[in-house]
Amino acid sequence: MRILSKSKLLAYRQCPKRLWLEIYRPDLREDSAATQAAFKVGHQVGEIARRLYDPKDEGALVELQKDDLQAAFSHTTELLRSSRPIFEAGFASGGAMAFADIMLPLRKQGHVSWRMVEVKSSTSVKDYYRDDTAIQAFVARGAGVPLDSIAIAHIDREWVYAGAEKYEGLLKERDLTEEAFGRQDEVKTWISESQNVVALADEPRIATGRQCGDPYECGFLEYCRSKEKQAKYPVSWLPRMQSRQLRSLIEERGVKDMGDVPDDLLKERQRRVKAHTVAGTVFFDAEGAKSSLQDYEPPAYFLDFETIYFLITHIRQPILGACMALAGFSTRRRRDEGSCLRACICG
Numbered sequence: 001m002r003i004l005s006k007s008k009l010l011a012y013r014q015c016p017k018r019l020w021l022e023i024y025r026p027d028l029r030e031d032s033a034a035t036q037a038a039f040k041v042g043h044q045v046g047e048i049a050r051r052l053y054d055p056k057d058e059g060a061l062v063e064l065q066k067d068d069l070q071a072a073f074s075h076t077t078e079l080l081r082s083s084r085p086i087f088e089a090g091f092a093s094g095g096a097m098a099f100a101d102i103m104l105p106l107r108k109q110g111h112v113s114w115r116m117v118e119v120k121s122s123t124s125v126k127d128y129y130r131d132d133t134a135i136q137a138f139v140a141r142g143a144g145v146p147l148d149s150i151a152i153a154h155i156d157r158e159w160v161y162a163g164a165e166k167y168e169g170l171l172k173e174r175d176l177t178e179e180a181f182g183r184q185d186e187v188k189t190w191i192s193e194s195q196n197v198v199a200l201a202d203e204p205r206i207a208t209g210r211q212c213g214d215p216y217e218c219g220f221l222e223y224c225r226s227k228e229k230q231a232k233y234p235v236s237w238l239p240r241m242q243s244r245q246l247r248s249l250i251e252e253r254g255v256k257d258m259g260d261v262p263d264d265l266l267k268e269r270q271r272r273v274k275a276h277t278v279a280g281t282v283f284f285d286a287e288g289a290k291s292s293l294q295d296y297e298p299p300a301y302f303l304d305f306e307t308i309y310f311l312i313t314h315i316r317q318p319i320l321g322a323c324m325a326l327a328g329f330s331t332r333r334r335r336d337e338g339s340c341l342r343a344c345i346c347g
């Protein structure tokens, strides 16, 4: 039996085909720039967390050398006999393995037990973090670790960076012990179902859909799409697809082209988008624009700006920890009926 990592089990939770591709065709995976940036931020927050949870620098890091998992597990077992913080402690049990971001020793009546903290570069506790902690707890306890509790540490959105590389207060904890310990049978089922997927000779036949971006953007999207007939007018171009009927038509009945969506399931604006897209015509609400702009006279300024989302900024000013930063903007000035002047600042 193959030992599956936590990330493989989470891949299965997103889509069984994703798990199969991760195992057998990792070469097809293309992580977007946004996904790569998220990995980078996660790494940065992880480094900061180590400093915060181990201010005296007494902890030990379990480094994975040349993919030697067994050495990492043995090193962890050795470190668990000590009572110092451990980073990236590795465990394996029940057909799965996991690496804990932070393990902190607790001394109670002469016994050492452990508090596990998983660090997330997000400002809230997402549902899939709950699956994550359930897996971590299952594997660690199954490996015989006396686990006292497990928590998620995430970014506190109210935190203000005061400069000088001081990050105290950046992370906020949410204890998930009871929930994680109570889901051990579920985790067992995920492992066994994942093992069944891994045993398949061919990739599972699963069409692209909502799961491809939920909870993570799937790196196999281009590959999966390339094997499907492409819609000429994808339904994703329709605005505000919130109605349950419309969603079920797309997700359960596999309708991909907006030309195949009945008009009576669409709202007025969606019908308009569909009609003009399929007919290849342009819609411009000249009357609406005229009425909205009638109170304004030239010169008119049109401002367009872009932002970048930083979880942590290193701007040496008090600033919110999770904030938007202006990346650039451009403006156009219309002086009269015909001329338009453009200015642009990027930074």
Ligand code: SF4
Binding pocket: 014, 015, 016, 017, 018, 021, 206, 207, 208, 209, 211, 212, 213, 218, 219, 220, 221, 222, 224
């Ligand atoms: S792109 Fe979608 S269908 Fe393909 S593996 Fe990923 S989640 Fe599954």
